[in-house]
Amino acid sequence: MKADVIIAGGGQAGATVAITLRQLGYAGSVLILDAGAEPTYERPPLSKEYMAGQRSFERCLIRPQGFWAEQRISLLHSARAVAVDAAARQITLADGRTLGFSKLVWAAGGIPRRLLCPGANLGGVFTLHDKLDADAIIARLPRVQRAVVIGGGYIGLEVAAALVKQGQQVTVLEAQDRVLARVAGEDLSRFIEAEHRAHGVDLRLGAQVAEILGTNGEATGVRLADGSTILADLVIVGIGIVPQAEPLLAAGAAGGNGVEVDEFCETNLPGIYAAGDCARHRNHYADNAWVRLESVQNATDQAITVAHAIAGQPKPYTALPWFWSNQYDLRLQSAGLSIGHDETVIRGDMTQRSFSILYLRQGQVIALDCVNCTKDFVPGKALVASGARFSPILLQDETQPLKALLPA
């Protein structure tokens, strides 16, 4: 079997490559291989509306079931790619089948990082990365009274909020001295921590997990390095992902912590591309440093870049990174990369739970976080993209819409 374009991974990036190829009028054969058994779907609702029982799986699908056949896009499920031969233009599946391609797109995402402590494999210990994980957690909930979430990143905090909404008693354990330390400034971290505590979450910072305790193969609690224990009949581990790219790296692609791609999302193997959580690229908004972003924006925009390159209409990837999260009644929207900021400006009143935090480096707005402040988000993205310098006093002045500050 052979296809003009084979896409390994039918998640956010892989599906978007196929959709965009057809939108661009690409007429060749397109085959998506996916290791999972489900139709292609979006992951963000899994820790939010789907976990809270407010959205059906059908409403998480990237496209309705009939779309793919209508667009002449072939989908092969339970098809894990395990080896790539770049010279022979062949990809091998776990069941031994070999498929030929002219162009290959690697979009295999990542897998959740696992805890390495004793008890990590007990029943009742879950990660949350795919529908199977979400369904297993939801199925257990009727038997759960106390949940422990390990990891105070976005997924851990979102799932904590979803469990609180369902009446669970929730403890969040974060190893660092603040939540969201990898992605947000301290003001936002402290605000989010206070919100979770106000909703009854027992949030512990600097908490080192030593062991998951269990009886008869089932988790009963968590022991911390300081000797304290927390009772739990459900443990959710949200400590990041490991990008999946081994078959491509073994085939000679450059990388480590993901596959390296150029501005057209092509690897160093000609005609072989990568996009999404598994790809590292030099990002304009990070001073051209190598970054690997885990977001719907990045997966989508890199996929669009790949499709343009394959369709013979190349345009480089220059998109501004952005992200969102929902927790309780908070809508968080972030844009840019705040690493290296030397000043922050807060617009609005944090106590009113509607504000924006702008991150500046030498007067240039490099990122912003909006909390229940959608009106600042779109102009704020434009401020970051402009690369212009602004007076912190002007930025702070809420009577002045951010839009008015945009360079003409």
Ligand SMILES: Cc1cc2nc3c(=O)[nH]c(=O)nc-3n(C[C@H](O)[C@H](O)[C@H](O)COP(=O)(O)OP(=O)(O)OC[C@H]3O[C@@H](n4cnc5c(N)ncnc54)[C@H](O)[C@@H]3O)c2cc1C
């Ligand atoms: C619970 C959760 C909540 C999230 N919330 C947000 C959010 O609010 N906002 C946001 O911007 N981002 C969010 N994200 C991140 C976002 O979903 C990812 O960044 C995005 O899905 C990445 O797209 P991708 O295509 O690279 O990977 P994925 O969407 O993970 O797709 C990868 C696909 O590859 C398949 N695969 C893996 N290995 C192989 C193989 N060897 N062969 C074939 N197929 C393979 C997998 O089965 C999977 O379907 C969330 C993620 C999770 C898990």
